[in-house]
Amino acid sequence: MLKTGAAVNKPNFIIHLPRRGAYDGVLLAVYVAICCLLFVLPQTPLRTLFHLVVIPAFLLLAPTAYLRAVWQSSVWRLTLIFMTWLWLTLFWSQDVKWYVFFEQGGRVFAVLFFVTVTAQLFLRRPDFLRRLFQGLLLVSLITSAAAILWQVWNGNFLDERFQASGRAVSQTYGAAMFGAIIIGSFYALRPLASGTMQRVALWAAMGFLVGFMELSGSRGPLGALIVVGLTAAMCRGPRSSARFLLPAAGLTVAGAAILESIRPGFFLARGNSYRLEIWRQAWDLIKQVPLFGRGLGTKAEFIMQDGNVYNHPHNLFLANQLNGGVVASVLFLALLGLTFRMAWRERRREGMLIGLLLLFTLCCGMVDFHIIPTAINPEYLYFWLPVGLACALQARKNSESLT
Numbered sequence: 001m002l003k004t005g006a007a008v009n010k011p012n013f014i015i016h017l018p019r020r021g022a023y024d025g026v027l028l029a030v031y032v033a034i035c036c037l038l039f040v041l042p043q044t045p046l047r048t049l050f051h052l053v054v055i056p057a058f059l060l061l062a063p064t065a066y067l068r069a070v071w072q073s074s075v076w077r078l079t080l081i082f083m084t085w086l087w088l089t090l091f092w093s094q095d096v097k098w099y100v101f102f103e104q105g106g107r108v109f110a111v112l113f114f115v116t117v118t119a120q121l122f123l124r125r126p127d128f129l130r131r132l133f134q135g136l137l138l139v140s141l142i143t144s145a146a147a148i149l150w151q152v153w154n155g156n157f158l159d160e161r162f163q164a165s166g167r168a169v170s171q172t173y174g175a176a177m178f179g180a181i182i183i184g185s186f187y188a189l190r191p192l193a194s195g196t197m198q199r200v201a202l203w204a205a206m207g208f209l210v211g212f213m214e215l216s217g218s219r220g221p222l223g224a225l226i227v228v229g230l231t232a233a234m235c236r237g238p239r240s241s242a243r244f245l246l247p248a249a250g251l252t253v254a255g256a257a258i259l260e261s262i263r264p265g266f267f268l269a270r271g272n273s274y275r276l277e278i279w280r281q282a283w284d285l286i287k288q289v290p291l292f293g294r295g296l297g298t299k300a301e302f303i304m305q306d307g308n309v310y311n312h313p314h315n316l317f318l319a320n321q322l323n324g325g326v327v328a329s330v331l332f333l334a335l336l337g338l339t340f341r342m343a344w345r346e347r348r349r350e351g352m353l354i355g356l357l358l359l360f361t362l363c364c365g366m367v368d369f370h371i372i373p374t375a376i377n378p379e380y381l382y383f384w385l386p387v388g389l390a391c392a393l394q395a396r397k398n399s400e401s402l403t
Helices: 022-039 042-059 066-069 074-092 099-124 130-154 171-188 196-215 220-232 239-262 274-288 316-345 351-365 383-398
Strands: none
Touching: 022 099, 042 130, 066 074, 066 099, 066 383, 074 099, 074 274, 074 316, 074 351, 074 383, 130 171, 130 196, 130 383, 171 196, 171 351, 196 220, 196 239, 220 239, 239 351, 274 316, 316 351, 316 383, 351 383
């Protein structure tokens, strides 16, 4: 019989499954390394590493009883149904070649496998979140510092918006990755900082990343981070969180105001960046095929009055509806609702991190992101990670029935 305990940050709250030597540690190291490489490698090498290294390593050590527990969780099954529906929409997509069916099928498998590995590592390794966000925090500090030095070296420190080096070539995507890492570091690393120097170093690192987000001029991720901070402060958590988060949100707003005063137009000159017009045109397309959508991969062009052309709706929910119709929207909302429900049940423990990461993703997705992540890319960090953790919470809750 498997056993669970109630203590937080102790090994006895993990589902105790038979370990297989050093494979758990190797799999965790590979998982963290690949998540960190999302910053610096293009997608194809990552996909190759994922299939050639992570999948065989996982199959060597995953106990059958554990796999049944994860696969029986409603979060995992709903993820399977949602991703399968997106794949099925390829049959009525207008711009898809035959090989895309195999490509998207592999991506569906990759998403399900990523969720499964995330849940397994969370349940079997008490240091999973700590090691993951330590690695991500370190690589984000290196890439952001390199980007700042590059801007300074070229003599255009505030002449243009900052871009993180490596994979985060889009200001918005880079800022979104850093925002998710800040949230994870606050909940996974801050409670473990034992000394004054460690706490100061951690707060300095998170503050540095917030500053880089502001230098990137990415209003969506910054606004999402402020919303997450205020939400966390209002939830029934420790009072210390409210003391930290409310001043942090105020300082973020103040920093943006200072940047705008130093360089007028840094945040405000772009207006709404065509978002309202893009959303209006996307809604017109949605009304043409509301039930089943236009199909995954169907090309769409949104032409502005000044001639600029955009190829995605810049809204997660509109993109989901446009590609998969009402069916996809219902499945997506059900998946979000179930994940938030599991997070709320465990809000005194890991649930707060899961819920806030997902809330951050949705806030960012209101003004960007063209579709649910269906490939191994940086968006895994702030969408499928909390989904995988929610699967783990369900498996842990039902662990008494495992043998």
